[in-house]
Amino acid sequence: MENPEKTIQLLTLLEAIPDAVVVGSTQKSIQALSADSRKVQSGTLFIAVPGTQTDGHDYIPKAIELGAAAVLCEALPAQTLPHVTYIQVVNSALAMGLIASAFYGHPSREITLVGVTGTNGKTSVATLLFNLFRELGYRCGLLSTVQNQMEDEVIPTTHTTPDSLTLQALLEKMKQNGCSHVFMEVSSHAVVQQRIAGLTFAGGIFTNISHDHLDFHKTFDHYIKAKKGFFDQLPKHAFALVNIDDRRGTVMVQNCAARVETYSLQTMASFKGKIHAETLFGMHMDVNDVEVWFRLIGRFNAYNLLAVYGAAILLGQDPDAVLSIASDLRSAPGRFEQIRSPQDVTAIVDYAHTPDALQNVLETIAHLRTANENERMAEVITVVGCGGNRDAEKRPKMAAIACELSSRVFLTSDNPRHEEPQEILDQMLKGVPPQEYRKVTVLADRREAIQRACAEAQPGDIVLVAGKGHETYQEIKGVKFDFDDKAEVRRAFGMPENG
Ligand SMILES: CC(=O)N[C@H]1[C@@H](OP(=O)(O)OP(=O)(O)OC[C@H]2O[C@@H](n3ccc(=O)[nH]c3=O)[C@H](O)[C@@H]2O)O[C@H](CO)[C@@H](O)[C@@H]1O[C@H](C)C(=O)N[C@@H](C)C(=O)N[C@H](CCC(=O)O)C(=O)O
Numbered sequence: 001m002e003n004p005e006k007t008i009q010l011l012t013l014l015e016a017i018p019d020a021v022v023v024g025s026t027q028k029s030i031q032a033l034s035a036d037s038r039k040v041q042s043g044t045l046f047i048a049v050p051g052t053q054t055d056g057h058d059y060i061p062k063a064i065e066l067g068a069a070a071v072l073c074e075a076l077p078a079q080t081l082p083h084v085t086y087i088q089v090v091n092s093a094l095a096m097g098l099i100a101s102a103f104y105g106h107p108s109r110e111i112t113l114v115g116v117t118g119t120n121g122k123t124s125v126a127t128l129l130f131n132l133f134r135e136l137g138y139r140c141g142l143l144s145t146v147q148n149q150m151e152d153e154v155i156p157t158t159h160t161t162p163d164s165l166t167l168q169a170l171l172e173k174m175k176q177n178g179c180s181h182v183f184m185e186v187s188s189h190a191v192v193q194q195r196i197a198g199l200t201f202a203g204g205i206f207t208n209i210s211h212d213h214l215d216f217h218k219t220f221d222h223y224i225k226a227k228k229g230f231f232d233q234l235p236k237h238a239f240a241l242v243n244i245d246d247r248r249g250t251v252m253v254q255n256c257a258a259r260v261e262t263y264s265l266q267t268m269a270s271f272k273g274k275i276h277a278e279t280l281f282g283m284h285m286d287v288n289d290v291e292v293w294f295r296l297i298g299r300f301n302a303y304n305l306l307a308v309y310g311a312a313i314l315l316g317q318d319p320d321a322v323l324s325i326a327s328d329l330r331s332a333p334g335r336f337e338q339i340r341s342p343q344d345v346t347a348i349v350d351y352a353h354t355p356d357a358l359q360n361v362l363e364t365i366a367h368l369r370t371a372n373e374n375e376r377m378a379e380v381i382t383v384v385g386c387g388g389n390r391d392a393e394k395r396p397k398m399a400a401i402a403c404e405l406s407s408r409v410f411l412t413s414d415n416p417r418h419e420e421p422q423e424i425l426d427q428m429l430k431g432v433p434p435q436e437y438r439k440v441t442v443l444a445d446r447r448e449a450i451q452r453a454c455a456e457a458q459p460g461d462i463v464l465v466a467g468k469g470h471e472t473y474q475e476i477k478g479v480k481f482d483f484d485d486k487a488e489v490r491r492a493f494g495m496p497e498n499g
């Protein structure tokens with residue numbers, strides 16, 4: 001996100017990276033920052049970042065040809081040009097975050113910025129906090145997988161955590177808009193790629209860690225370290241709020257400078273919850289010994305609500321006011337969203353795209369199913385797939401969980417991206433024990449799978465459509481086709497699509 005009207009002295013930017021080696025004039029003004037040579041214009045500071053597909057250093061000549069005034073890089077080109085300033089650093093992604101903060105006037109220092117990390121629950125917690133603080137009367141911003149948002153204004157996004165240039169530009173915009181609080185997701189990719197470098201957080205929240213993204217991080221240990229990297233960089237005045245029921249909760253905050261606080265459903269913690277009862281309509285629980293009725297359901301949401309409550313209290317809010325508003329909060333888009341058919345079939349559209357999330361959601365449903373029992377035991381029919389060009393190890397695991405916790409399963413496509421849908425399905429099928437084969441139907445066409453599942457459901461049954469939640473597209477071979485699980489369910493139920 002470039003801002004053409006902005007000008008800042010190069011010297012001011014260099015203050016943010018004192019260890020840099022500079023070759024050439026420092027008496028220059030910079031109009032924009034860019035890590036993409038294709039977006040460089042006259043007066044741009046081009047940042048060469050080594051990537052996963054290519055190396056930004058290869059595009060330095062192109063950036064200079066397009067008018068780059070300065071180049072930030074890890075390795076100086078063999079030949080330097082007199083009219084260009086070269087800034088050499090050890091880690092250009094890290095330096096990019098630091099100078100991006102300087103370029104945009106260090107917005108995070110003037111905003112109460114809270115980051116949420118963990119395998120599952122980031123969008124849920126960040127969105128709940130955003131909605132809670134707005135209700136408490138603050139102007140707020142949100143940076144999430146579903147969308148970025150500044151008060152009512154929706155700003156579309158492509159990532160869970162934007163790159164540091166986009167992120168700092170968004171924060172500046174939110175600051176100018178008068179936002180006092182911003183809640184954001186911190187993905188593990190973002191930590192490793194230094195997208196959060198240069199941010200001053202008021203608090204960090206850890207939800208949980210389970211299997212995901214091992215295609216990128218390679219080992220679970222690296223994945224844990226990536227998440228921990230967020231807590232390692234929290235300042236002393238910030239809080240670090242961790243789910244102590246997750247066995248990695250304490251690891252996250254080892255040697256953390258911030259004030260450590262905990263939440264739990266099982267043990268002593270700063271914020272302790274206890275679930276009493278839940279139905280398809282809500283959950284009754286104690287939060288630090290206060291009885292509350294929430295609209296959200298599921299044990300995982302009890303954790304999310306504790307994280308939200310804890311963060312709000314740590315940010316100085318009144319407990320009664322927080323609980324009274326939290327009680328009425330609804331889930332983030334595509335998270336456990338229910339659609340009831342005229343024939344009394346309940347479909348649940350949920351973004352569960354990891355083994356852990358799928359298990360949590362199906363266990364919640366199993367619990368509700370028992371609670372709703374009538375003469376005929378309600379059945380749970382699951383429609384699920386796994387994304388292409390993403391962690392393949394989770395595929396058989398998700399199929400196994402779906403079979404274990406459902407009466408019938410439709411294995412289908414998620415976003416195949418550049419992979420063959422049938423190959424993904426074959427890998428999922430490897431997780432199905434032979435005695436469960438009779439439960440399983442393999443249908444690569446997601447629309448058809450949703451239709452079949454909804455058609456086969458009897459009154460009282462529950463259809464879970466998992467994996468895509470809020471997404472309004474299906475990505476096949478690089479093309480994003482319109483596709484919305486909720487609209488598909490409505491159509492299958494013979495209801496108006498946008499009702
Ligand atoms: C694996 C990954 O995270 N990749 C991100 C990364 O791209 P990359 O390292 O592959 O970049 P590259 O294509 O090798 O290019 C290297 C550098 O050369 C530059 N370049 C390239 C070509 C050119 O002509 N000129 C030029 O200057 C590029 O701008 C870049 O700076 O940096 C890009 C710019 O910031 C990101 O858009 C890109 O996200 C890709 C699209 C992606 O799919 N990321 C996913 C995996 C991701 O980040 N997901 C997490 C959420 C995960 C979760 O929580 O579930 C997220 O936070 O969204």
Ligand SMILES: Nc1ncnc2c1ncn2[C@@H]1O[C@H](COP(=O)(O)OP(=O)(O)OP(=O)(O)O)[C@@H](O)[C@H]1O
Nearest residue numbers: 119120121122123124145300335350351352357361
């Ligand atoms: N605290 C939680 N623990 C475990 N599972 C959860 C939790 N909260 C939500 N889930 C489940 O995980 C799914 C994803 O939740 P959410 O979108 O909040 O996670 P996320 O961490 O933002 O995911 P992503 O990494 O894709 O951005 C939900 O649809 C739900 O099934």
Ligand SMILES: N[C@H](CCC[C@H](N)C(=O)O)C(=O)O
Nearest residue numbers: 353386387390414415467468
């Ligand atoms: N943030 C996650 C989302 C996965 C959602 C699922 N629908 C898929 O496409 O695999 C990712 O990019 O890996």
Ligand SMILES: [Mg+2]
Nearest residue numbers: 122123145160
């Ligand atoms: Mg998310």
